[in-house]
Amino acid sequence: MRNLITLEDMIIKAVEELDEDRVMKLAARALNSGMEPLTLLDLIKEGVRRVGKLYENQKYFIADLIMAGLIFKEVLELEEMKIQFKRKDKKILGKLLVGTVKGDLHDIGKDIFKGLMEVNGFETIDLGVDVSEDLFIKNIIAYRPDIVGLSGVLTSTIESMKEIVDAMIEAGVRNDVKIILGGNHLTKESCDYIGADCYTNDASLGVKLCKKMLGKI
Incomplete structure (x- = not known):
């Protein structure tokens, strides 16, 4: 039986492999299909966590950690993400x-x-x-x-x-x-x-x- 790779798996893998273009395409696809923005961010975080593990195991370098951060910031610039982080009132807690x-x-x-x-x-x-x-x-x-x-x-x-x-x-x-x-x-x-x-x-x-x-x- 053929193994099915989910969209979630593809997003995590694309981040792990630091494939910026693929991450952005998959992120847009996920949001357009109804995925919650925070769910998408959790997937991005998991990919970045794997990048961190590869760094700890000396398979990735500092430049790779920085690249993972840049990919994350680009995802945050998507319009759906900006709405998610838009403040609703001015009350300071x-x-x-x-x-x-x-x-x-x-x-x-x-x-x-x-x-x-x-x-x-x-x-x-x-x-x-x-x-x-x-x-x-x-x-x-x-x-x-x-x-x-x-x-x-x-x-x-x-x-x-x-x-x-x-x-x-x-x-x-x-x-x-x-x-x-x-x-x-x-x-x-x-x-x-x-x-x-x-x-x-x-x-x-x-x-x-x-x-x-x-x-x-």
Whole structure:
């Protein structure tokens, strides 16, 4: 019996292979056929996660990680995606400071989370990727956020996240904020080890957790 490859599988594979043209054609096809934008982003994220694994296994290079990020950003420019991330009102629920931690150049999950937080009424400050503990501390003091988001895809980022939280404790700012971690490799055990308030593998759930931490739901 012939194996059937689904559209979802094709999208993931195209991202994994960094085939930009194919990703865009498949993404447009998926949205035109009724796929939810967030479902499409989950597929893109899975492809990027595989790129990250290939990088960790030294089969891909930093340039490949950057290329995966560029593909993701191009998907976000599709009209259906812009509508998904369009803010519905001007009410501010809180302030988020977010960044991908030191040693990691991935920004896919971070950007999705940031976009959803903005749609849901959060002011956001994005520090970018490969952010050191010193830069986090400097900006926490400067911006006084309600929530700090630490993002990472690579398994090695667990130690980077812990270093940032430890630096926050040393600087005396840990108790002033809530900390949420984001990454598919995270577990309750790693969250406890790092010393964060919560973690998520899903951007939509992350928004709910942030609202809950601030008593907004």
